[in-house]
Amino acid sequence: MDFFSPLWFSRQLLAALNTELWFHYQERVPRTGSIVVVSNHRSFMDAPLLMAALNQSMRFACHHYMGQVPIMKDIVTQLGCFPLDTPEQRRQSFFTQAIRLLHDRQVVGIFPEGAEPMVALTQPENVGTFHRGFAHLALRAPIADLTLLPVAIASQKETINSAIPLSLLSVIDPSEPLFQQSGWHPMVVYERVNVLIGRPMGITASQRQSYQGKQAKTVIADLTEYCHTEIKDLLQKSY
Numbered sequence: 001m002d003f004f005s006p007l008w009f010s011r012q013l014l015a016a017l018n019t020e021l022w023f024h025y026q027e028r029v030p031r032t033g034s035i036v037v038v039s040n041h042r043s044f045m046d047a048p049l050l051m052a053a054l055n056q057s058m059r060f061a062c063h064h065y066m067g068q069v070p071i072m073k074d075i076v077t078q079l080g081c082f083p084l085d086t087p088e089q090r091r092q093s094f095f096t097q098a099i100r101l102l103h104d105r106q107v108v109g110i111f112p113e114g115a116e117p118m119v120a121l122t123q124p125e126n127v128g129t130f131h132r133g134f135a136h137l138a139l140r141a142p143i144a145d146l147t148l149l150p151v152a153i154a155s156q157k158e159t160i161n162s163a164i165p166l167s168l169l170s171v172i173d174p175s176e177p178l179f180q181q182s183g184w185h186p187m188v189v190y191e192r193v194n195v196l197i198g199r200p201m202g203i204t205a206s207q208r209q210s211y212q213g214k215q216a217k218t219v220i221a222d223l224t225e226y227c228h229t230e231i232k233d234l235l236q237k238s239y
Helices: 006-016 046-054 070-078 087-103 116-120 133-140 166-172 205-210 215-238
Strands: 020-024 034-039 058-062 081-083 107-110 146-165 184-197
Touching (some): 020 046, 034 215, 046 107, 058 087, 087 107, 087 133, 107 133, 133 146, 146 215, 184 215, 205 215
Parallel strands (some): 020 184
Antiparallel strands (some): 146 184
């Protein structure tokens, strides 16, 4: 393991927080090809946990505001994250960066629930609606051996603190509706957590051929539903 790599920083953070970790079904992680990891998301610890579970550095798409706050920008960069662009450029910027990383055989991690479960503080056993960008990425990326890997993060014991006023985040990123409210952005710290690897799905040539015309919506919905159901079922097993 390279010192000062995202994996190294992740392990140092988890050790410093004294989090008890249990990893399940690690044999399901593909040993070859490019991987897009799809996971539920409630805490700043989720990216480090996924890297520790897969035992490799990863690159994560993260919220735009994280790239605007000086200290936070340095932290998320060290942890392998690439902040998303402004809403006007976000979609194309995401695809461009993620496809380049996958071409380089780097593992790309995506939290398709977006920022809502982080701000709204959802219950650990619940998983929200998925945005479908990761499914579009999997079908658009011109990479033959690409796999979607759903992973569930199941908090067993945690503490919740107030991290930063939402009103301050609204100044940093006025484009985010979630920040247009009173209160504080919560910070969830896992004390004990299970990470469960789901069944991988390799993207096939047939699925890519279906990604056009009227069939495109169907294949996108199928990939999204597969990952959502797999994570939901793993969470139910954990609890």
